Amino acid sequence: MARSTNARRPATLASLAAELGVSRTTVSNAYNRPDQLSPELRKRVLETARRLGYPGPDPVARSLRTRKAGAVGLLLTENLSYAFRDPGAVGFLEGLALACEDAGHGLLLIPASPEREDVAAVHRAGVDGFVVYSVPEDDPHLAAVLERPLPVVVSDQPSIDTLDWVGPDDVRAMQAVAEHLITLGHRRIGVLCMRLARGRNDGPASVHRQANASFHVQKSRLTALAESFSEAGVDWARVPVVERFDHTTASGATAAAQLLDLDPEITAIICTSDILALGALTEARERGLRVPEDLTITGFDGIPDAERVGLTTVRQPVLEKGRAAGRMLLESAEPGRPRHVLLETQLVLGATSAPPRSAEERWFGP
Amino acid sequence: MARSTNARRPATLASLAAELGVSRTTVSNAYNRPDQLSPELRKRVLETARRLGYPGPDPVARSLRTRKAGAVGLLLTENLSYAFRDPGAVGFLEGLALACEDAGHGLLLIPASPEREDVAAVHRAGVDGFVVYSVPEDDPHLAAVLERPLPVVVSDQPSIDTLDWVGPDDVRAMQAVAEHLITLGHRRIGVLCMRLARGRNDGPASVHRQANASFHVQKSRLTALAESFSEAGVDWARVPVVERFDHTTASGATAAAQLLDLDPEITAIICTSDILALGALTEARERGLRVPEDLTITGFDGIPDAERVGLTTVRQPVLEKGRAAGRMLLESAEPGRPRHVLLETQLVLGATSAPPRSAEERWFGP
DNA sequence: GTGAAAGCGCTAACAC
DNA sequence: GTGTTAGCGCTTTCAC
Numbered sequence: 001m002a003r004s005t006n007a008r009r010p011a012t013l014a015s016l017a018a019e020l021g022v023s024r025t026t027v028s029n030a031y032n033r034p035d036q037l038s039p040e041l042r043k044r045v046l047e048t049a050r051r052l053g054y055p056g057p058d059p060v061a062r063s064l065r066t067r068k069a070g071a072v073g074l075l076l077t078e079n080l081s082y083a084f085r086d087p088g089a090v091g092f093l094e095g096l097a098l099a100c101e102d103a104g105h106g107l108l109l110i111p112a113s114p115e116r117e118d119v120a121a122v123h124r125a126g127v128d129g130f131v132v133y134s135v136p137e138d139d140p141h142l143a144a145v146l147e148r149p150l151p152v153v154v155s156d157q158p159s160i161d162t163l164d165w166v167g168p169d170d171v172r173a174m175q176a177v178a179e180h181l182i183t184l185g186h187r188r189i190g191v192l193c194m195r196l197a198r199g200r201n202d203g204p205a206s207v208h209r210q211a212n213a214s215f216h217v218q219k220s221r222l223t224a225l226a227e228s229f230s231e232a233g234v235d236w237a238r239v240p241v242v243e244r245f246d247h248t249t250a251s252g253a254t255a256a257a258q259l260l261d262l263d264p265e266i267t268a269i270i271c272t273s274d275i276l277a278l279g280a281l282t283e284a285r286e287r288g289l290r291v292p293e294d295l296t297i298t299g300f301d302g303i304p305d306a307e308r309v310g311l312t313t314v315r316q317p318v319l320e321k322g323r324a325a326g327r328m329l330l331e332s333a334e335p336g337r338p339r340h341v342l343l344e345t346q347l348v349l350g351a352t353s354a355p356p357r358s359a360e361e362r363w364f365g366p
Numbered sequence: 367m368a369r370s371t372n373a374r375r376p377a378t379l380a381s382l383a384a385e386l387g388v389s390r391t392t393v394s395n396a397y398n399r400p401d402q403l404s405p406e407l408r409k410r411v412l413e414t415a416r417r418l419g420y421p422g423p424d425p426v427a428r429s430l431r432t433r434k435a436g437a438v439g440l441l442l443t444e445n446l447s448y449a450f451r452d453p454g455a456v457g458f459l460e461g462l463a464l465a466c467e468d469a470g471h472g473l474l475l476i477p478a479s480p481e482r483e484d485v486a487a488v489h490r491a492g493v494d495g496f497v498v499y500s501v502p503e504d505d506p507h508l509a510a511v512l513e514r515p516l517p518v519v520v521s522d523q524p525s526i527d528t529l530d531w532v533g534p535d536d537v538r539a540m541q542a543v544a545e546h547l548i549t550l551g552h553r554r555i556g557v558l559c560m561r562l563a564r565g566r567n568d569g570p571a572s573v574h575r576q577a578n579a580s581f582h583v584q585k586s587r588l589t590a591l592a593e594s595f596s597e598a599g600v601d602w603a604r605v606p607v608v609e610r611f612d613h614t615t616a617s618g619a620t621a622a623a624q625l626l627d628l629d630p631e632i633t634a635i636i637c638t639s640d641i642l643a644l645g646a647l648t649e650a651r652e653r654g655l656r657v658p659e660d661l662t663i664t665g666f667d668g669i670p671d672a673e674r675v676g677l678t679t680v681r682q683p684v685l686e687k688g689r690a691a692g693r694m695l696l697e698s699a700e701p702g703r704p705r706h707v708l709l710e711t712q713l714v715l716g717a718t719s720a721p722p723r724s725a726e727e728r729w730f731g732p
Numbered sequence: 733g734t735g736a737a738a739g740c741g742c743t744a745a746c747a748c
Numbered sequence: 749g750t751g752t753t754a755g756c757g758c759t760t761t762c763a764c
Contacts, residue, residue, distance in 0.1 A: 024742080025743080026750060029743095041749085058742070059490045059492045062490070062743075063742095064430050064756050066744095071492070080464055084459055084463070094446060094450045094451075097446040106490075106491060108437060108472045121470055124472075125425060126426045148421050376757095378757055380757075392733085392735075394759060394760090395733090395734085395759095402733070403734075407733085423757075428757080429740095431760080734763105735764080736764100738759105739759095748750080748752090
């Protein structure tokens, strides 16, 4: 480890006290309780500290004693690039960071990529609690977090009923999308969704796989669709659902291609995220399909790029979600009563959804 | 603070040892030096730990003992929104996070907004060192960081010769831009720059203000321009330089407007960042000025949006910069020999720079 | 392979 | 207003 020019011989609170001929308490008070000693004495303490190069009470020792770290740990089992590039994750991170900042707490990013099975970083984190964002239920890092005797707030996933949780009402939001499309007249649809389980599967997702998804958010959204469309008389088992492991517009595009190849008759593509929808939009354009005339495309999240292109989507308050997670963690709660905060979402009717054209229209023009 | 369901009565290493009838050393070894005890005993220890709900050695106590925190602190005196939204900052953050992850270290974001004068968070941070990114010389948080007996690596700013530093060669890079424009024939230019000092100044920056800038990066870039253009016979004192406090495309646009009002004769606008240049581009379009025919605009940084629109700019490897900063901090250095890592930059000739039109052309068309 | 002793540097009662 | 006393929970020589 590099050493700065300041790497001087460490003075401690005790050595300072000795030098001054006072007790350690007095020195401690000089830093932590200025009202507990005379201004002159305090001044003398601080001056001597400066002279000796004493940097103030050691944070780790203080933490040990006070049982407070002044930091919040963030567990986010994804590649870090994702955390910083995915608009949803960035918004969440920003909100969380703001909540931490308000409370004067630091935000510790725990190194936990999906590849890394090493859970030691979770054990080593000197924090007062954890925020867990969008992690699959069976993640080993999550298990390690739950072993620590610290408060935990989950956002989005997983949904564990003993833990505090904050997120949008995915089911209701997706129902709104379904109703919108059903009202427009769509019955022949296809779905693009994100990763359903930790293992990579780029392709169709069977009903079985959908039902056993370990990513709760995706599962909820799919379930909501399945129920709504079933009620409208659609046989969900025949609705093609294409899954992608990577959450990028590029994979949205290839997924849309796969879907359209699977069933060229579909009149609408419902995507469980805006990123995927943006990719689908690109693919539709590639194929000369006009949106929404020839094909309806919907997203989910309400990221800035989606609003820019007028995507029909569900807007969720990502920044508020992060902030709420931080606040919940930092506020005290009644033990044994896990809180469950449901965030408002909003169906945004954009320019990418319209009634389906009849079969004739689709083959012979309007 | 919220409590999870796991907030059980804390077991400690000592209580576990007592329960098992072994010494604390043995329990400690079970976790930290598996080879120091028999597999059976270790298994027994771990099982009892599980039964008692002992979460493993307390990270803070371990830190105190080992004098290692397993985390790197990041000081970034800006609003957090900036850290997560500015493309340069995001790239840096990502690179830094990757370096930390490689080393199994956490990354602690220190709460230190420009408004907050409270330096306690720096004192409270349980870290093994600090990375300081783009902070003005006179920042109180920086002073607090330097008081801690820990290694420090600075990126971009400030440039303090006793500290490790990593960044691009701003002077050379900006010289390249200047030479490019001079070669094209531009002599009547204007400049858009970012914040030069902690106090807000949205408007023209005098030569004096330029010379006393506390943001080293901006200062270097301006100095490079001043020198290059002076050598080309341009009187720098007459070159309008417009400063903006906020680093957004919106402020780039208003700055460009101000600049063009100040001197409608300029044939080129040099921006010290891509964000500003992107804003300038918008303003030029607003005014019906064609780029590059009527007006040349250049940026700095090489952010994705800039490349997308074909901006003439300087590309710097932001991710590498973050990664290098992290690695430098984590690697050991020879004490007393601060390292200075200069990153390669690249002049990107885009579609926004061309020879100036002659005065006649500008008034009467080609 | 296991244990005893000695702190790491600090804060919080409580007494003076 | 200041000092005394007790740890916070752990790791680490160094004996055995």
